[in-house]
Amino acid sequence: MAAIDRFLGKLIREGELRVISADGRVADFGKPDPQRPRITIRLADARVAFDIARHPRLGAAEAFMDGRLLIEEGDIAGLIDLIRFNGRWERGGGNLAAKNPIKRHLGNLRARLDRLNWEAKSRRNVAHHYDLGNRLYDLFLDADRQYSCAYFTDPANSLEQAQTDKKAHIAAKLDLKPGQRVLDIGCGWGGMALYLNRVADVDVLGVTLSEEQLKTARERAAAAGVADRVKFELIDYRNVTGTFDRIVSVGMFEHVGPPRYRNFFLKCRSLLAEDGVMLLHTIGRMGGPGTTDAFTTRYIFPGGYNPALSEIIAASESVKLIASDVETLRLHYGLTLRHWYDRTVAARDAIVAMYDERFYRMWTFYLAGAMGAFNQGGMCNYQIQYIRNRRTLPITRDYLADAEAALRAKG
Numbered sequence: 053m054a055a056i057d058r059f060l061g062k063l064i065r066e067g068e069l070r071v072i073s074a075d076g077r078v079a080d081f082g083k084p085d086p087q088r089p090r091i092t093i094r095l096a097d098a099r100v101a102f103d104i105a106r107h108p109r110l111g112a113a114e115a116f117m118d119g120r121l122l123i124e125e126g127d128i129a130g131l132i133d134l135i136r137f138n139g140r141w142e143r144g145g146g147n148l149a150a151k152n153p154i155k156r157h158l159g160n161l162r163a164r165l166d167r168l169n170w171e172a173k174s175r176r177n178v179a180h181h182y183d184l185g186n187r188l189y190d191l192f193l194d195a196d197r198q199y200s201c202a203y204f205t206d207p208a209n210s211l212e213q214a215q216t217d218k219k220a221h222i223a224a225k226l227d228l229k230p231g232q233r234v235l236d237i238g239c240g241w242g243g244m245a246l247y248l249n250r251v252a253d254v255d256v257l258g259v260t261l262s263e264e265q266l267k268t269a270r271e272r273a274a275a276a277g278v279a280d281r282v283k284f285e286l287i288d289y290r291n292v293t294g295t296f297d298r299i300v301s302v303g304m305f306e307h308v309g310p311p312r313y314r315n316f317f318l319k320c321r322s323l324l325a326e327d328g329v330m331l332l333h334t335i336g337r338m339g340g341p342g343t344t345d346a347f348t349t350r351y352i353f354p355g356g357y358n359p360a361l362s363e364i365i366a367a368s369e370s371v372k373l374i375a376s377d378v379e380t381l382r383l384h385y386g387l388t389l390r391h392w393y394d395r396t397v398a399a400r401d402a403i404v405a406m407y408d409e410r411f412y413r414m415w416t417f418y419l420a421g422a423m424g425a426f427n428q429g430g431m432c433n434y435q436i437q438y439i440r441n442r443r444t445l446p447i448t449r450d451y452l453a454d455a456e457a458a459l460r461a462k463g
């Protein structure tokens with residue numbers, strides 16, 4: 053316990069953390085902060101501190117999931133926020149492996165091996181997460197089931213509004229014309245494809261590896277009476293054929309893995325018309341290449357990796373795709389996750405009934421951890437627009453604002 057006490061004593065400077073050990077000893081760290089309520093945790097047995105010291109994120113996550121790390125005052129989001137705030141990225145906290153060149157090199161090597169997602173592995177990885185049951189996703193996502201960073205034109209906006217605005221923000225960057233053919237790589241439950249068809253009169257092919265998503269997406273297209281123009285297929289991005297005027301990929305690149313980045317862009321380039329436009333929307337990291345934490349890999353997104361901008365651009369440059377516009381969404385995913393986390397907490401009883409208490413705690417740890425990573429850690433969301441020909445788009449960015457305003461008016 054002494055080592056943990058020393059560690060927490062150094063780390064927690066702002067805000068209050070109270071730790072009650074298994075033997076009833078109470079230790080207080082930090083000082084009152086009007087922005088952050090005090091968090092009190094109880095360690096149910098003597099091994100918890102040891103497990104956390106040995107493997108901080110995984111040890112804490114598993115102790116929390118197993119009910120051995122109990123939060124008696126506050127919640128898991130508050131605990132992670134307190135820890136992240138004190139070690140925040142801007143002050144040099146987080147992503148520490150990246151500071152040491154040897155660790156960084158080994159971490160990158162391991163990441164490259166871990167994220168070697170061949171087709172069968174990609175299918176297993178996707179099923180692990182997205183085939184958990186549509187009901188779960190209904191409980192915490194917006195009504196359109198957008199499972200990616202929303203766009204808050206005002207931080208107070210509802211999640212529904214922000215997800216609609218995200219679709220308009222992306223559609224504007226695609227510079228769509230009626231009748232064009234659009235490919236949506238990683239289409240989820242079909243919301244973006246249906247939206248693009250509705251607001252821009254385009255034909256869309258959406259591809260996913262999730263059976264549950266495919267079924268829902270097709271049902272939605274049929275219900276909207278556009279099944280002839282908005283099609284969905286269960287196809288790996290590697291196996292898509294044809295030529296498309298536009299390609300959009302939202303929240304899917306995180307599943308590709310660094311060893312496949314060049315091939316991903318090569319494939320996209322071969323599918324994109326010579327005067328085509330592509331928009332890639334992906335979680336990213338702001339501090340250069342890194343690794344995926346063990347909790348995320350083991351329990352949430354096996355094979356997942358959030359890319360650094362340098363990794364994305366190095367790969368896309370190597371196949372001569374021109375990055376015509378790059379935007380870093382710095383705060384939007386933290387806001388999105390706050391909504392997802394609050395909805396999950398509000399749906400606790402339903403989630404426990406569908407799965408169990410341990411699953412519920414795992415899910416809240418996942419969302420709270422991600423929120424901390426976007427609010428105080430090194431994560432952000434990138435939107436990168438690509439073209440093959442430098443003359444494809446207007447010479448200035450003015451068209452974006454005009455198009456976005458027109459799209460927003462369509463709702």
Ligand SMILES: C[S@@+](CC[C@H](N)C(=O)[O-])C[C@H]1O[C@@H](n2cnc3c(N)ncnc32)[C@H](O)[C@@H]1O
Pocket residue numbers: 174178182197198199200237238239240241244259260261262265287288289290301302303304307
């Ligand atoms: C986080 S979801 C995003 C869904 C949707 N674009 C959205 O924003 O709500 C990731 C999507 O990528 C798809 N995906 C992952 N790996 C894929 C692959 N190798 N080929 C095609 N789709 C893939 C998943 O099936 C899922 O639909």
